[in-house]
Amino acid sequence: MATIQFDSAEERRSASLLGMWLFLATEVLFFGPLFFGYLRGRLAVHEAFVSGSHHIHFWLGTANTALLLTSSLTMALAVERAKLGRGVRLMLSLTAALGTAFLCIKAYEYASELGEAASARGGEAMFYFLYFAMTGVHALHLAIGIGLVAWLWLTARRYGERYSMPVEVTGLYWHFVDIVWVFLYPMFYLLERYNA
Amino acid sequence: MRYVAVWAALLVLLAATAGSSYIPMGGWNAFANMAISSLKALLVALFFMQLRHEGALVRLAAVVALVWLALLFGLSWTDYSTRGASHAPWSARP
Amino acid sequence: MSYLTEGYTLRSWLTTHDHKRIALLYAVAITAFFFVGGAAATMMRLELATPAGDLVSADTYNKLFTIHGVIMVWFFLIPSIPSVLGNFLVPMMIGAKDMAFPRLNLASWYIYVIGGAFTLAALVAGGVDTGWTFYTPYSTMFANGHVVLVIAGVFVVGFSSILTGLNIIVTVHRLRAPGLTWFRLPLFIWANYATSLILILATPVLAMTLTLIALERLAGIGIFNPALGGDPLLFQHLFWFYSHPAVYIMVLPAMGVASEIIPCFARRPVFGYRFMAYAILGIASIGFLVWGHHMFVSGQSLYAGMVFSMLSFLVAIPSAIKVFNWTATLYKGSITFSAPMLYALGFVGLFTIGGLTGLYLASLALDVHLTDTYFVIAHFHYIMVGGSVMAYLGGIHFWWPKISGRMYPEMWGRAAALLLFFGFNLTFFPQYLLGYLGMPRRYHEYAPELQVLNLFSSAGAVVLAAGYLLPLGYLGWSLLYGKRASANPWEATGLEWQTSSPPPQHNFHETPRVERGPYGYDPVR
Missing domain, CATH: 1.20.5 (Single alpha-helices involved in coiled-coils or other helix-helix interfaces)
Structure with missing residues (x-):
């Protein structure tokens, strides 16, 4: 009923993939002001950013990056398996679990940094503002991603050789969220670590 | 694999x-x-x-997003890179 | 059976996936907002009839121009042509049964309504006095109004724009009828396609920038606060990165409408079709490179000002191509001055004046004199009201037979078009003079020697208000009593005229095949 506008399943799939890529283009520009604000702030008050960076947890951030990169692997495998029509649930479960683990560690980090952030002044306050804003918007995206993966898990029976578009589209979104973190990680965790 | x-x-x-x-x-x-x-x-x-398997249109969508982000950065930077260079009577001094 | 008779219940409208019904939902919603924004403008012009600030307080006046700007920009102009006419016509003009994502299409309308509710709530709760531009540090540190609530409304409605733009782009790429190649597309499609590109590439920047304002207001820290090493001008860069292209979101679809109406009533193929298409893409792209001309006297570097000034002049080239080509289309045509044509010609003339005065403002030195005066107000109202609203009304009249299945009363249509053209010029032309004489914008009182010109402007506003109420009356009347329209009352080309008026639920009984380009008009009738 909802797909009368398409002549074939393939046309529907290619339209959905294009739609998701365009949405991701929108997302790139949604993050744009944050990245530009960071760049300008870091060049304006570099020292404050460095000292702010030394107050956040290097190892937790690094471990989280590894978790998220691994979740991208399991998501890619989920797409592959959805096309085969078997084993998709296992990969979706792993993906959601890794994403949830990331959020739990992130929540622990936030809790332990909040006091320090509240007492920060000047440029360091701006560093913390950007840190919470950027990782917060990222975490929100990840939470939405986990919700989508859970929905795929519930509807996993529908996907097979002929129809796996929702898994593919969600996969694109998941990988995009991963890529955002790949840039956030060095921007916040890795400033002049050799001086820490 | x-x-x-x-x-x-x-x-x-x-x-x-x-x-x-x-x-x-x-x-x-x-x-x-x-x-x-x-x-x-x-x-x-x-x-x-799967970008390497996608058609020209999807690749274009990916590239356009980055080009537009570069426009935001690049043209704003024409301001930030030259703001201290010289001043009009009404402009702020850094 | 037509799409209008598929269901009569409110539920059948509010749960529809039909792009034509969603277009009408948008039409109702934006019309309501248009009159709210218009009421605020009327109050402002009444206040400005006398030099003293006697009708409303300065504070109320600030809230009036803020709500006028916010509502007219985000809740009327930006969705006007893309979401109403674009939604209705894009699938029909390319021979498709619906948009690519019908449910997303309906969702975008609901998102619009939710955003509108936030904004109206802020209005009822006491309003905002920042101006529609939300400049820092006023909006983040000093303003007392419901800034966050209004920002929430604009943020939400932005997603409605993004989803509509995304839908139009995918639809144009994936659902064109067999044989409908890119250079056989009507210019209306080109215009809406280019507009959609701007919608999806610029709107997210605004969404995040306004989020940063809200966060800075709530947290007391942020990236725009100079005390922390932040930069208030950063907000202006980010804001105008969206809000300058937003002007092209408003005017490109208007150009698309004019490009459909003028060939039809001149009975001539549009002059220089390919140049028209390229000019649309050119305006959409160059429009992203010029935002710094809003910041010439803001403290932005002079060198950046020079770059932005030069780039701003470049937009004049594709814009001029379009004006020349519409004019050349008229040459040796058999012109009928029907209501849509009057609106379209009014659009061309007013857009030209608005565009040329834009060149004054793009000149660095002259802009120092004209910044934040009524010259700027007149300039952008010539583009947005004289341009976009005239074209929107022209389009509504032109496609009214297709949308409603009824003819509107032609004499009333012509009268309204002429009244609007007269009222518009009476309202806004004096504002050019006022601005040049140095009257600043956003003040509720002014020097007594400026009263004559202000009275002209306020009188014009009354004419304009009457002109906008007229179509509401006679178009509503025609829904019940208008003459039944044939499938193609204007003898227009274009796929939307090949199906019945009003069209069936899925637009065409058989998917059309396209074998030639658009505008196959024969000069001799």
Whole structure:
């Protein structure tokens, strides 16, 4: 009923993939002001950013990056398996679990940094503002991603050789969220670590 | 299997970027971080997101987003890079 | 059976996936907002009839121009042509049964309504006095109004824009009828396609920038606060990165409408079709490179000002191509001055004046004199009201037979078009003079020697208000009593005229095949 506008399943799939890529283009520009604000702030008050960076947890951030990169692997495998029509649930479960683990560690980090952030002044306050804003918007995206993966898990029976578009589209979104973190990680965790 | 290889490469790059931050290189640290992050993003996009199998249109969508982001950065930078150079009577002094 | 008779219940409208019904939902919603924004403008012009600030307080006046700007920009102009006419016509003009993502299409309308509710709530709760531009540090540190609530409304409605733009782009790429190649597309499609590109590339920047304002207001820290090493001008860069292209979101679809109406009533193929298409893409792209001309006297570097000034002049080239080509289309045509044509010709003339005065403002030195005066107000109202609203009304009249299945009363249509053209010029032309004489914008009182010109302007506003109420009356009347329209009352080309008026639920009984380009008009009738 909802797909009368398409002549074939393939046309529907290619339209959905294009739609998701365009949405991701929108997302790139949604993050744009944050990245530009960071760049300008870091060049304006570099020292404050460095000292702010030394107050956040290097190892937790690094471990989280590894978790998220691994979740991208399991998501890619989920797409592959959805096309085969078997084993998709296992990969979706792993993906959601890794994403949830990331959020739990992130929540622990936030809790332990909040006091320090509240007492920060000047440029360091701006560093913390950007840190919470950027990782917060990222975490929100990840939470939405986990919700989508859970929905795929519930509807996993529908996907097979002929129809796996929702898994593919969600996969694109998941990988995009991963890529955002790949840039956030060095921007916040890795400033002049050799001086820490 | 190819996915696992990509994942392994990503973890190696993660180790490289984390490790590089302990080597004093001045401004080159930031360069190394961004170069490695871009490489990781490229790997994820090409392999996990199947960009290498996609048609011209989807690739264009991906590139256009980055070009527009570059416009935001580049044209704003015409202001930030020259703001201290000389002043009109009404403009702010940094 | 037509799409209008598929269901009569409110539920059948509010749960529809039909792009034509969603277009009408948008039409109702934006019309309501248009009159709210118009009421605020009327109050402002009444206040400005006398030099003293006697009718409303300065504070109320600030809230009036803020709500006028916010509502007219985000809740009327930006969705006007893309979401109403674009939604209705894009699938029909390319021979498709619906948009690519019908449910997303309906969702975008609901998102619009939710955003509108936030904004109206802020209005009822006491309003905002920042101006529609939300400049820092006033909006983040000093303003007392419901800034966050209004920002929430604009943020939400932005997603409605993004989803509509995304839908139009995918639809144009994936659902064109067999044989409908890119250079056989009507210019209306080109215009809406280019507009959609701007919608999806610029709107997210605004969404995040306004989020940063809200966060800075709530947290007391942020990236725009100079005390922390932040930069208030950063907000202006980010804001105008969206809000300058937003002007092209408003005017490109208007150009698309004019490009459909003028060939039809001149009975001539549009002059220089390919140049028209390229000019649309050119305006959409160059429009992204010029935002710094809003910041010439803001403290932005002079060198950046020079770059932005030069780039701003470049937009004049594709814009001029379009004006020349519409004019050349008229040459040796058999012109009928029907109501849509009057609106379209009014659009061309007013857009030209608005565009040329834009060149004054793009000149660095002259802009120092004209910044934040009524010259700027007149300039952008010539583009947005004289341009976009005239074209929107022209389009509504032109496609009214297709949308409603009824003819509107032609004499009333012509009278309204002429009244609007007269009222518009009476309202806004004096504002050019006022601005040049130095009257600043956003003040509720002014020097007594400026009263004559202000009285002209306020009188014009009354004419304009009457002109906008007229179509509401006679178009509503025609829904019940208008003459039944044939499938193609204007003898127009274009796929939308090949199906019945009003069209069936899925637009065409058989998917059309396209074998030639658009505008196959024969000069001799």
